[in-house]
Amino acid sequence: MRRQPMNRDWIATARTLSAALPYLQRYDGATVVIKLGGHAMGDDAALDSFARDVVLMRQVGVNPVIVHGGGPMINAMLKKLGIVSEFVGGKRVTDEATVEVVEMVLSGRVNKRIVQAINAQGGQAIGLSGKDANLMVCEPADPALGFVGTPKDMNAGFLRRLAQAEMIPVIAPIGTGRHGETFNVNGDTAAGAIAAALAADRLLLLTDVEGVKDAEGNVLTQLTAAEIRRLTAEGVISGGMIPKTETALAAISGGVRAVVILDGRAPNACLLELYTDHGAGTLIRAG
Ligand SMILES: Nc1ncnc2c1ncn2[C@@H]1O[C@H](COP(=O)(O)OP(=O)(O)O)[C@@H](O)[C@H]1O
Ligand SMILES: CC(=O)N[C@@H](CCC(=O)OP(=O)(O)O)C(=O)O
Numbered sequence: 001m002r003r004q005p006m007n008r009d010w011i012a013t014a015r016t017l018s019a020a021l022p023y024l025q026r027y028d029g030a031t032v033v034i035k036l037g038g039h040a041m042g043d044d045a046a047l048d049s050f051a052r053d054v055v056l057m058r059q060v061g062v063n064p065v066i067v068h069g070g071g072p073m074i075n076a077m078l079k080k081l082g083i084v085s086e087f088v089g090g091k092r093v094t095d096e097a098t099v100e101v102v103e104m105v106l107s108g109r110v111n112k113r114i115v116q117a118i119n120a121q122g123g124q125a126i127g128l129s130g131k132d133a134n135l136m137v138c139e140p141a142d143p144a145l146g147f148v149g150t151p152k153d154m155n156a157g158f159l160r161r162l163a164q165a166e167m168i169p170v171i172a173p174i175g176t177g178r179h180g181e182t183f184n185v186n187g188d189t190a191a192g193a194i195a196a197a198l199a200a201d202r203l204l205l206l207t208d209v210e211g212v213k214d215a216e217g218n219v220l221t222q223l224t225a226a227e228i229r230r231l232t233a234e235g236v237i238s239g240g241m242i243p244k245t246e247t248a249l250a251a252i253s254g255g256v257r258a259v260v261i262l263d264g265r266a267p268n269a270c271l272l273e274l275y276t277d278h279g280a281g282t283l284i285r286a287g
Contacts, residue, residue: 016276023275028061030201031163032274033256035191036114037240038069039208040264044117050206051117053270054168058123062274063163066118066125066170067194069187070110071240077105090242091141091148094184099147102184103129106172114170124167129174131182133158136190138175138183149175149183151190154197192247196254203256204273205244206264211282212241222283225249248284258285 034054041047057064074092078085078101086093094102111127118125130136130151135158138149162169173190175183188205195203211219212228215236220227228245231237237245241261248259262269262281273280 020275024060027057027201027274029063030061031063031065031198032057032202032204032270033065033067033191033195033198033200034204034270035187035206036066036068036264037187037205037207038071038073038110040206041068041070041110041114042265046265046267047113047117048120049267050264050270051114051121051123053268054118055121055123056271057274058166058168064168065159065163065194065198065200066114066168067173067187067191068106068110068114068170069173070106071187073110074102074105077101087239088145090240091145091186092184093145094147096147099182099184103172103174103182107174111170111172118168118170124165125170126162126167127170127172129172130185130190131174131176134176135159135171136173136175136185136193138177138185140177140183147181147183149177149185151175151185151193154193156194156197159194159198186243188243188247192251192254192256192259195251195256195259199255200251201257202274203248203251203259204270205247205259205261206269207240207244207261208263208265209241210263210266211261211280212237212245220282221279222285223248224284225252228284245284252284252286258283260284 054064107129115125115127133155135155136151137153139152141148141150173185173187175185260281260283
């Protein structure tokens with residue numbers, strides 16, 4: 001450490017740290033499930049910054065659980081292979097050839113990129129999919145969607161043991177079936193099911209918009225279940241935002257304390273949400 005005359009920036013840094021104390025205390029021992037969407041993942045520098053935030057959370061006593069997506073990466077690989085794919089209600093129609101590609105992309109390159117980024121910051125991340133330790137046993141969601149799974153049985157005990165060992169699970173949203181099938185699970189749906197199984201304190205859904213927007217494009221800082229239903233019926237909430245808001249409602253009724261939909265591209269998005277009174281994005285909480 002170099003000693004130099006006092007500087008305004010250092011004073012501001014010390015003040016920010018001091019102001020974070022009540023939040024550090026509030027989230028000590030808390031379970032925070034973070035879903036990192038494919039669009040929010042960004043370039044290497046953005047991922048390194050996300051990884052650093054996650055390691056900092058672990059350092060100050062939070063149990064972070066990362067669930068990732070990777071829709072754009074799946075699209076790129078399907079295109080290379082000449083496989084056409086379509087979405088219904090924000091979920092990919094998944095035949096046998098598609099599920100093979102989805103598993104390869106998500107459990108492989110995408111998962112390990114996040115694991116490596118966290119470990120490079122000094123964390124102990126362990127990459128998993130819903131198949132490992134029967135973490136996420138699924139049933140078919142809807143025959144029209146093919147191998148898209150709805151999570152049914154979760155192995156929360158296994159995740160708790162990892163948290164006790166101060167490990168950071170990084171989970172690809174691939175489910176296992178009761179008859180040996182492989183299921184493609186929407187990343188938001190998987191994160192919601194994991195958060196509910198852990199009765200998480202927070203579920204953060206990181207995406208590529210500032211939050212849920214109204215018809216005029218303004219970010220809604222808070223949303224109730226009734227407002228979500230109305231905005232969805234009006235078509236204001238559409239596409240990829242549908243699984244997010246559906247997940248938020250299911251997670252809240254499943255015992256998660258609050259869900260936040262926020263912009264993962266913003267620097268230090270998770271830290272801003274947890275450790276300052278500025279918050280970020282759209283907050284959805286019970287009743
Ligand atoms: N009301 C809304 N507010 C904000 N975004 C919306 C809304 N309705 C639809 N969207 C779309 O949802 C997208 C986020 O979903 P998605 O692309 O699946 O993200 P991710 O890859 O992060 O899971 C936004 O980029 C936006 O285009
Ligand atoms: C069933 C379903 O739609 N699964 C998703 C899984 C990846 C995902 O959710 O990726 P993002 O979070 O980046 O959107 C898919 O196949 O694209």
